[in-house]
Amino acid sequence: MDALHTQAIERATKRFGELLAGEFERIERVKQGGKPKDYASLDHITIGILPGDGIGPTIVQQAVRVLECLLADQIASGRIEIRPIDGLTIERRAELGESLPQDVLDAALACDVLLKGPLVTPRPGDPWPNLVSANSLLRRGLDLFVGMRPIRIPDQGIDWTFFRENLEGEYIWGDKGIQVDDDLAVDFKVCTLPGTERLARMALNYARDNGKTTVTVVTKANIVKHADGNFQKIICDVAEREYPEITVQTRLVDATAAKLMDPDFNKDFQVIVLPNLYGDIVTDIAAEHQGGLGSAASANLGTQHALFEAIHGTAPTLAERGLAPWANPCSVIRAAGLLVGHIGFADRRALLERALDICCATERRVVMGFGDGPTSADFTDYLIETIEGLK
Structure with missing residues (x-):
């Protein structure tokens, strides 16, 4: 050598030692x-609103209208406050050279829960500095260690809830890798x-509290012997010790992605x-x-804070073409529903959820990308009418 x-x-060895410390x-x-x-x-609950980039402000505005409808009595009594948080646009982040400005993090920490629109994470070739993901920094700053994503397809009998570890895995040091030469x-x-144990308990508690009997752990433990092997073993051990009534089964991530919609393969899926x-990829496939x-x-989700969001991006093409008013708001409205629950x-x-099932099954749904037909606001008008009619 x-x-x-x-x-x-x-x-590289010195840098790796610093990371481990x-x-x-x-x-x-x-x-x-x-x-x-x-x-x-709590006598007072503060809901922080982070509008986001691109189509974010348009669809988040509609989700806030739904929150105001669902929580009208609580807002009127002063128990719930909806608080806008400014300063997280890509333009300001680029100007400051900061992925997550400290004033925004401080404002988020002062809230109990947050509703967030999609944020730009710059890619090579974008007209922005190569900033670290603000989404990842928010999760770390608020210690949001679980990403929970429900997937419902009623006509196929699918009612799944995914629990993704949010802070570890490949993403925790995503910007701290080593260019050796x-x-x-x-x-x-x-x-x-400890990170995997707390994820396990949140998923298993959810299963217990919601009458679920099976939890599926998805890894590549046959190849990634230590990180994935430990992840699988820790969850199985917690379940055996503390949740004996719940069955834990294991699946490989490649087979899960390939056969996700195969009824024979997914027949026991409830909590995953x-x-x-893997959680990032498989939940997008399910969506x-x-x-x-x-x-x-x-x-x-964390122990002291929670953040709710759509899982799609900022749709820059729609925003640049002036089509943001026709963007589909259903994802962030569903996020608002998760927040309310x-x-x-x-x-x-x-x-x-009942109102969304009704509205999304009619011709008055929003079709993203078209500059005619119902707007995001029109759809939300219809949705609120439906909610009021169901009360």
Whole structure:
């Protein structure tokens, strides 16, 4: 081995050691995590609103209207406050050179729950600095360690809830990989015992509380022996010790992606738990089968905060062509429904889902990308009318 390679290895080893030291500090913080917030006992709940980029402000505005409809009595009494949070546009982030400005994070931390529109994460070739994902930084800053995504396809009997680990896996050090030299780059995958245990308990508690009997763990543990192997084993161990009434089954991620809609393969699917990267991919595939990314929502959950969002992007083509007013708001409206259920109003979330089932089955649905027909606001008018009629 020549001197240049030796020096490159020494630099990489030093950097890897620094990353591990930081991870041990994070593990200790996870171990000291507090009890989950009890929203029913709160005298005041603040809902922060982050409009986002592209079509985000348009569709989030409609979701806020739905929140105001569903929570009208709570808002009128002063128990619930809806608070806009400005300053997270890509233009401001680029100007500051910061993916997540501190004032925005501070404002988010001052809220109990948040509703967020899609944000631009710059890609090579974009006219923006190569900023780290603001979504990832929000999850880390608020310690939102679970990504929960429900998928419902009633005519196929599908009612699945995905629990994705949000803070570890391949994404935790996504911007901290090591370029060893021109020929070699290394990224990492992280799995910790306390991080996976708290994910397991949230998924298993959800199963227990919602009458689910089977939890499916999806990994590539046959190949990724340590990170995926530990992830699978930890969840199975927690279930065996603390949730003996729940059956845990395991699946490989490639087979799951290929056979997701095969009735013989998915017949026992109820609650599905995945590491970060696999969860990102498989839930997008499931959303496409549900009706497209525009139909699906996500809840990012921690013990003290929660953030609810659509799972699609900013649709820059629509925004640039002036078609944002016709963007489909259903994904972020469903996210608003998840928020309402999370803070203690499960009956009102169920009411919204009933209304969406009705409205999305009629000709007055929103078709994303067309500059004629019902607008996002028109659809929301219809949805609110339907909600009021169901009350």
